[in-house]
Amino acid sequence: MAKSLPLLHLLLSSSPLNSSLHLSFIFISSSPSVTLPFALPSSEIAKRLENFKTTIFTQMSSLALKHGAINLGQGFPNFDGPDFVKEAAIQAIREGKNQYARGYGVPSLNAAIAARFQKDTGLTVDPETEVTVTSGCTEAIAATMLGLVNLGDEIIVFAPFYDSYQATLSMAGARVRSITLRPPDFAVPIAELRAAFSEKTRAILLNTPHNPTGKMLTMAELQEIAALCVEYDSLAFCDEVYDKLAFEAEHISLASLPGMFERTVTMNSLGKTFSLTGWKIGWAIAPATLTWGVRQAHAFLTFATSTPMQHAAAAALSTPDGYYEELRRDYAVKKEILVEGLRAAGFVVYPSSGTYFVVADHTPFGFDSDVAFCEYLIQEVGVVAIPTSVFYLDPEEGKSMVRFTFCKDEGTLREAVKRMEKLRR
Amino acid sequence: MEGMLSKLARTLKPSPIQELSHLAQRCGAINLAEGFPDFPAPAEIKNAAISAIDSDFNQYRHVQGICDKLSKIMKQNHGLDFDPLTDIAICCGQTEAFAAAVFATISPGDEVLLFDPCYETYETSIAMAGGIPVYVPLDPPQWALDEDKFMKAFTPRTKAVVVNSPHNPTGKVFSTEELEAIAKACCTMDCVAITDEVYEFITFERKKHSSIASFPGMQERTIITSSLSKTFSVTGWRIGWAMAPAVFASAIRNIHIKLTDSAPAPFQEAALTALSSPPQYFESLRKDYEARRDHSIQMLVAFGFGVQFRPQGSFFVFAELPGDWISSDVEFVEALIKKAGIAAVPGCGFFHTPSDGQQHQRRYVRFAFCKSMATLTAAAERMSELVGITDDIIFRK
Numbered sequence: 001m002a003k004s005l006p007l008l009h010l011l012l013s014s015s016p017l018n019s020s021l022h023l024s025f026i027f028i029s030s031s032p033s034v035t036l037p038f039a040l041p042s043s044e045i046a047k048r049l050e051n052f053k054t055t056i057f058t059q060m061s062s063l064a065l066k067h068g069a070i071n072l073g074q075g076f077p078n079f080d081g082p083d084f085v086k087e088a089a090i091q092a093i094r095e096g097k098n099q100y101a102r103g104y105g106v107p108s109l110n111a112a113i114a115a116r117f118q119k120d121t122g123l124t125v126d127p128e129t130e131v132t133v134t135s136g137c138t139e140a141i142a143a144t145m146l147g148l149v150n151l152g153d154e155i156i157v158f159a160p161f162y163d164s165y166q167a168t169l170s171m172a173g174a175r176v177r178s179i180t181l182r183p184p185d186f187a188v189p190i191a192e193l194r195a196a197f198s199e200k201t202r203a204i205l206l207n208t209p210h211n212p213t214g215k216m217l218t219m220a221e222l223q224e225i226a227a228l229c230v231e232y233d234s235l236a237f238c239d240e241v242y243d244k245l246a247f248e249a250e251h252i253s254l255a256s257l258p259g260m261f262e263r264t265v266t267m268n269s270l271g272k273t274f275s276l277t278g279w280k281i282g283w284a285i286a287p288a289t290l291t292w293g294v295r296q297a298h299a300f301l302t303f304a305t306s307t308p309m310q311h312a313a314a315a316a317l318s319t320p321d322g323y324y325e326e327l328r329r330d331y332a333v334k335k336e337i338l339v340e341g342l343r344a345a346g347f348v349v350y351p352s353s354g355t356y357f358v359v360a361d362h363t364p365f366g367f368d369s370d371v372a373f374c375e376y377l378i379q380e381v382g383v384v385a386i387p388t389s390v391f392y393l394d395p396e397e398g399k400s401m402v403r404f405t406f407c408k409d410e411g412t413l414r415e416a417v418k419r420m421e422k423l424r425r
Numbered sequence: 426m427e428g429m430l431s432k433l434a435r436t437l438k439p440s441p442i443q444e445l446s447h448l449a450q451r452c453g454a455i456n457l458a459e460g461f462p463d464f465p466a467p468a469e470i471k472n473a474a475i476s477a478i479d480s481d482f483n484q485y486r487h488v489q490g491i492c493d494k495l496s497k498i499m500k501q502n503h504g505l506d507f508d509p510l511t512d513i514a515i516c517c518g519q520t521e522a523f524a525a526a527v528f529a530t531i532s533p534g535d536e537v538l539l540f541d542p543c544y545e546t547y548e549t550s551i552a553m554a555g556g557i558p559v560y561v562p563l564d565p566p567q568w569a570l571d572e573d574k575f576m577k578a579f580t581p582r583t584k585a586v587v588v589n590s591p592h593n594p595t596g597k598v599f600s601t602e603e604l605e606a607i608a609k610a611c612c613t614m615d616c617v618a619i620t621d622e623v624y625e626f627i628t629f630e631r632k633k634h635s636s637i638a639s640f641p642g643m644q645e646r647t648i649i650t651s652s653l654s655k656t657f658s659v660t661g662w663r664i665g666w667a668m669a670p671a672v673f674a675s676a677i678r679n680i681h682i683k684l685t686d687s688a689p690a691p692f693q694e695a696a697l698t699a700l701s702s703p704p705q706y707f708e709s710l711r712k713d714y715e716a717r718r719d720h721s722i723q724m725l726v727a728f729g730f731g732v733q734f735r736p737q738g739s740f741f742v743f744a745e746l747p748g749d750w751i752s753s754d755v756e757f758v759e760a761l762i763k764k765a766g767i768a769a770v771p772g773c774g775f776f777h778t779p780s781d782g783q784q785h786q787r788r789y790v791r792f793a794f795c796k797s798m799a800t801l802t803a804a805a806e807r808m809s810e811l812v813g814i815t816d817d818i819i820f821r822k
Contacts, residue, residue: 055679055682058682074485076484076485077484078484080481080483080484081483086478086479086483089478089691090475090478090479093471093474093475094471094475096465096466097661098465098466098471098658098659098660098661098662099461099462099463099658099659099660099661100459100461100660100661101661135517135521135663135685135689136685136686136687138683138684138685138686139517139684139685142683142684142685146431146553147430147431148430148431149431150431150432151533151555163683164682164683164686167680167683168683168684171528171683172431173555275483275484276483276484277483277484277485278482278483278484278485278486278687278689278690278691279483279689279690279691280517280663280685280686280687280688280689289430290430292430293430293431296549297553299546299549300520300524300546300549300550300553301520301521301524301684301685302517302518302520302521302524302663302684302685303518303520303546304518304660304661304663305663306661306662306663306689306692307661307662308474308661308662309689
């Protein structure tokens with residue numbers, strides 16, 4: 001175990017981390033920067049903080065509490081996960097499984113993840129070298145960016161996108177090329193996609209089924225993306241946390257297309273599928289070399305993932321397919337309640353094939369912006385939605401839409417729909 | 426595909442501590458390498474977690490009560506005022522709190538001072554943020570801070586100093602004089618202090634842990650990081666925190682939300698129970714670890730190690746290979762695993778300053794004593810069986 005050159009020397013000799021590149025550090029937030037409560041020299045706070053403002057979700061949730069509004073904004077269930085998974089966690093705690101797990105995952109969980117992936121995609125992966133467990137899919141994304149993206153690399157993303165992507169891309173110092181998916185069907189604009197790819201493209205970041213629109217990438221779209229990745233030798237980072245909540249289409253993993261496994265990081269988590277969003281069990285599946293990069297960053301972000309929950313996750317993932325069928329059926333009923341109710345209230349509801357979100361056009365109600373509409377909805381109607389402008393680099397692109405979730409029990413959804421009848425004028 | 430890794434990832438090596446742990450597991454060795462207990466966590470705390478899972482505390486959450494309790498504890502123990510609403514961020518372990526603190530304060534090109542020998546994770550957090558780690562060696566055998574060396578390490582680009590006390594791997598608890606010197610320097614040079622205080626409740630001989638934040642001029646420029654892990658023997662739960670002036674804490678909270686969204690919900694609930702533990706809990710924690718420390722030192726000295734510096738805190742002994750043992754720390758550790766079935770950590774992985782002329786960097790081995798007395802007794806027995814059978818391992822001159 002000979003000690004290599006001190007990290008400092010290696011960085012200075014082989015990396016672009018010198019002062020001239022400091023200037024090319026791209027700041028991709030279009031929102032106002034953090035306001036400091038007292039005067040601090042601006043040199044004290046790293047410039048990247050401009051991207052780490054309080055999230056819209058926290059703001060809306062606080063407002064919701066104040067007004068006793070029904071929260072169809074934040075994407076977590078108000079019902080709990082299955083008993084057998086909770087029991088498994090409790091047993092693990094009792095059995096003393098409370099110390100550091102192996103950094104890249106408890107062996108039984110890595111194996112269960114590989115087995116599930118096999119069933120879902122037909123791909124065989126080595127749990128020891130191709131699976132990494134992280135604190136939720138959020139951390140899988142952060143570790144992937146930090147482990148595989150260099151300062152100045154170009155990354156293609158589809159807007160609207162989940163808000164943590166922007167922040168972690170900024171941390172990695174990436175240049176973002178955003179392609180907007182437009183209503184009503186949020187299809188991938190192929191010409192724009194082809195124009196966005198170049199030799200400078202390090203990776204494309206995909207989220208399917210898609211938050212917030214519910215769009216699921218079709219085989220044709222995935223084939224187009226795959227062809228471009230192969231042509232330009234780019235990577236693909238795929239956030240597939242809603243893969244089990246696919247209603248109107250089959251979920252397809254990009255990694256399963258020819259030529260793609262070797263260049264793809266497929267990410268997922270326990271939380272949405274098993275209604276245990278607070279457990280923070282996620283994972284990244286990738287070929288060994290890419291996994292190496294993800295694991296290095298992961299080791300210094302959180303070091304290890306919660307041990308008892310990992311044991312429970314292994315039990316969860318071994319559940320027979322009947323669980324997933326029931327999950328889909330239950331959510332389909334909830335979706336029906338919400339979508340019917342939104343349409344009756346006067347929204348234009350866009351089709352959503354997957355996830356537990358729907359996006360609706362609020363402009364029939366006469367508000368200038370989605371934020372203004374959401375505030376009105378909380379204060380006067382008593383329902384929370386999320387303004388979708390926060391999911392775009394250019395907020396103007398999203399201001400006609402709001403996102404609702406239906407991961408709530410039926411009673412709550414019916415009550416929310418009832419309140420929204422007030423919108424009908 | 427190697428070219429697809431980021432430049433940073435390519436420079437990183439796997440954790441030597443984790444690798445040795447794997448070897449130890451494969452050989453069925455007694456693990457005195459990795460710093461986690463082999464005895465159970467306190468029952469009340471486990472029950473609190475179980476009860477939280479049963480009561481459906483399983484979705485994303487932020488348990489404000491943790492901040493309230495931490496605020497009380499800091500006031501009680503250090504006389505420090507932290508506003509629980511604005512000055513405290515809950516994270517996935519101290520690891521994430523530290524990484525977030527670094528991302529919140531370190532811009533590309535900023536220098537960060539670290540005291541050597543040093544826990545291996547800090548430098549990579551700093552490098553990930555584009556910062557430059559600068560090491561200030563502590564002087565063996567007492568691991569004293571040389572103020573001259575320390576002050577000479579500052580440049581116009583120095584942004585922060587990392588203070589890990591009680592210290593991993595040496596077990597040093599920085600003295601009042603040393604903390605004063607560091608505090609003065611931070612104030613004069615207008616730097617931030619980022620602390621790692623995870624062993625704060627494991628100190629010996631009535632030596633009290635002081636946070637550098639409690640020194641004049643320091644609270645406004647210190648980010649404290651710590652966790653439940655070592656204090657409550659739940660290293661696998663990933664509940665930690667950062668405490669700092671509101672502008673730092675809020676930045677850390679926002680970064681944490683983007684890195685992981687939330688710390689595991691049921692364990693946040695259990696943290697409320699843990700942080701309400703009576704003074705007797707901390708007293709017996711200290712006493713139990715002190716007994717283990719003494720037992721371990723005895724075992725090592727009997728075997729022939731030099732223990733010139735008795736750990737004042739943490740659960741590590743940084744023992745020195747005697748002068749007439751010509752094997753290196755790595756050779757010794759490998760042989761110890763294979764011959765005696767005991768795993769420890771070679772000290773060289775903790776040293777980062779250039780090693781020419783610094784022979785001592787290959788002369789230390791870190792032993793963890795966060796193990797049950799049964800384990801430590803078994804380890805002592807295995808070591809005593811080796812005394813006399815030295816040729817294979819020690820290569821005495």
